[in-house]
Amino acid sequence: MSRLGKFRAVYLVALCCVGSFLFAYDTGIIGGILTFEGFQKDFRYGPAQKASVGSNSTSLLQAGAFFSCFFIWPFTARYGRRWSIILASVIFCAGAVVQTINTHSLAAFYVARVVSGVGVGMATVVIPMYSAEMAPKNIRGTLGSMFQFFFTMGVMTSYFVDYGVSKHVKASTMQWQIPVGLQLVPGAILGLGMLLCKESTRWLAKKGRREEALQSLIWVRGGEHTPEVEEEFAKIISSIEEEQHQKEGLTWKELNEPVNRYRIFLIIALQIDKSLSIMDNTFQPTSSRASSTSLFLVERIGRRGSLLGGAFLMGTYMLIIACLTATHPPKSIDQGLTSTATASMTMIYLEAMSYNISWGPAPWVYMGEIFPARIREAGIAIGTSTQWLFNFVFSQVTPHAVQNLGWRTFLMFCIFNWALVVFVWFFIKETKGKSLEEMDA
Known part of the structure; x- marks a missing residue:
């Protein structure tokens, strides 16, 4: 594989792992911001409600992710992996924006958590599919563990951000808005980064768009139409035909x-x-x-x-x-x-x-x-x-x-x-x- 091909493979894997980082960071910040005096004052709840607010804030994100599983499969089958991930990024960022705004309403905050959860759920379903279909075979075996690694890095980052603002930002609205608003960074990176990628080779081939599928494979392998790429593409086509035969x-x-x-x-x-x-x-x-x-x-x-x-x-x-x-x-x-x-x-x-x-x-x-x-x-x-x-x-x-x-x-x-x-x-x-x-x- 050429140097450009290796770069694109690393870029692809890193971008896909941003989705795992995103969910982890979003989950991790909640425990910290609930202890911030500014957050408690803005959303008008006391120490007795802390456990309830914490469990709701975390679980409603996961509830949104659960419901997204029911529509993301037919959506990604029809419109492709790339646009599914971009849509997931847009939905997540919309929820993150509402979370960051000081609405003084726990109900609005909860709804925003559900919306972000829908985006996260979509991303965590489609990203492993996209990466498995596009990444070179010699690095596919480590992708599952890479997702877990980026997950733990995301939670670690959220803890350090919460700790940093608790020490260096006075009790105010800004104290909790900083860690919540920073969710938009990985969310935007995921969506914007996907605009620079090609659609999944396998998805294009399944749709009968073989010329586009070949160009997608050539792009991710470094831009050279080599015999190795031609051989890999032939195997992909053969695999898809066998899979379609099996699913009849x-x-x-x-x-x-x-x-x-x-x-x-x-x-x-x-x-x-x-x-x-x-x-x-x-x-x-x-x-x-x-x-x-x-x-x-x-x-x-x-x-x-x-x-x-x-x-x-x-x-x-x-x-x-x-x-x-x-x-x-x-x-x-x-x-x-x-x-x-x-x-x-x-x-x-x-x-x-x-x-x-x-x-x-x-x-x-x-x-x-x-x-x-x-x-x-x-x-x-x-x-x-x-x-x-x-x-x-x-x-x-x-x-x-x-x-x-x-x-x-x-x-x-x-x-x-x-x-x-x-x-x-x-x-x-x-x-x-x-x-x-x-x-x-």
């Missing part, structure tokens, strides 16, 4: 066939378990370093090994936190940082690391591998919508659980994670290096 006569009844029903059960269970496995995306500076490790770990030890090890370790860390919190209840912040608090924080760091090398990327990789081409799009749609739905549920429940159950919340998550070890051991087959026929055996 496809009906929803096929999803109810025993083997496919079992695959769907596994994906739904994995996505629910993914939400159950970690309390929050806390302490992301460590998580981002762990995510960089996950670029290779999932491929090296396999999907099943990553899930088993991650669930066991996270359960162990949660048990230690539960014991520490039960025997040494947290004291007032005025009394300083105790050794018990330091130990608990260390466990949360380790839990976040474990999540980001296991349950963060592995379910997404697994979901893309267990479905045959005939029903893959439907299976991924079900898995993605399940993830958003249960993210919404647990975003509503977790703040209230911590507030009302105290240390028992950590014990609850310990039990969840150790139960996942049993589930993975008996139900999840390794997919690394295996064909679909071998997985069905």
